[in-house]
Amino acid sequence: DKVPQEPSKLNSYHKDYRLKFNHLPANKPLSLDLLKQVILERTQPGTRSRKGYAMAYRRLAEFAGLPDTRDIGALERGYSSKSVAPRDLPSxxxxxxxxxxxxxxxxxxxxxxxxxxxxxxxxxxxxxxxxxxxxxxxxxxxxxxxxxxxxxxxxxxxxxxxxxxxxxxxxxxxxxxxxxxx
Structure with a gap:
């Protein structure tokens, strides 16, 4: 069963995965160390960006059959919607x-x-x-x-x-x- 190619699903894939995958060097073999290195270089701890990269790279590692993806999964922690400043909505x-x-x-x-x-x-x-x-x-x-x-x-x-x-x-x-x- 193929997922329908709806614009909202394509947009979600693009922003949640593809943009993050584009930061992986094409000339290096995929490894947990490489994935962790890119996450640590491109993101700050406790941010939504860190959580997004870690989630995408963990799923890529699982898909590729890389062993023990828990280290990457651990990088997803530390961010929650509670840590975001409340919206400053107009009256x-x-x-x-x-x-x-x-x-x-x-x-x-x-x-x-x-x-x-x-x-x-x-x-x-x-x-x-x-x-x-x-x-x-x-x-x-x-x-x-x-x-x-x-x-x-x-x-x-x-x-x-x-x-x-x-x-x-x-x-x-x-x-x-x-x-x-x-």
Whole structure:
């Protein structure tokens, strides 16, 4: 059974493995010492980068049948999401202030949808607005990092949003992007 060649899976492989494998010297035989050397030279202890390199190289070592990959696995330790500084997210007022500076109606709609539904930027171009007239106004992300999902709006007292005003926009942008990239 072959894994489907979906863009998100290809992108994950590229960033999680291929970019890291590109740092291995092609003129040296694959060994645990070489893998550890590259990890130690290219990364700092306790970082997400160290964890990513160690995970990719450990899996490569296991695939290659190299003995005792525990040393490489040990390099994955020391990083956790708890060690990352909390996000410095803008306040509702700052979001509204930034919106007030925008003038293009289409991009205002995009900004509103991102803010109200908490979407990832690329998800705006993969939306179904078929249920936007419901109460609450729902949108559906058709594809993306977390797959297909129904999204509920987050409320903000000061926010006025005409969901229907540009509900056709994502489909026009998607068509334009498809046409340009073909």
């Amino acid at each position: 509702d007022e700052e979001i509204a202030e930034a919106r007030g500076k925008m003038r293009t109606p289409g991009w205002l709609w995009v900004y509103d949808v991102l803010a109200i539904y908490g979407l990832r930027p690329h998800e705006v171009f993969r939306l179904s607005t078929d249920r936007i007239n419901e109460s609450p106004a729902l949108v559906e992300v058709l594809e993306g990092k977390t797959g297909r999902r129904l999204v509920f709006p987050m409320t903000a007292d000061f926010w006025e949003f005409d969901a229907q005003a540009f509900s056709y926009l994502p489909f026009k942008l998607r068509a334009r992007i498809t046409t340009n990239s073909a």
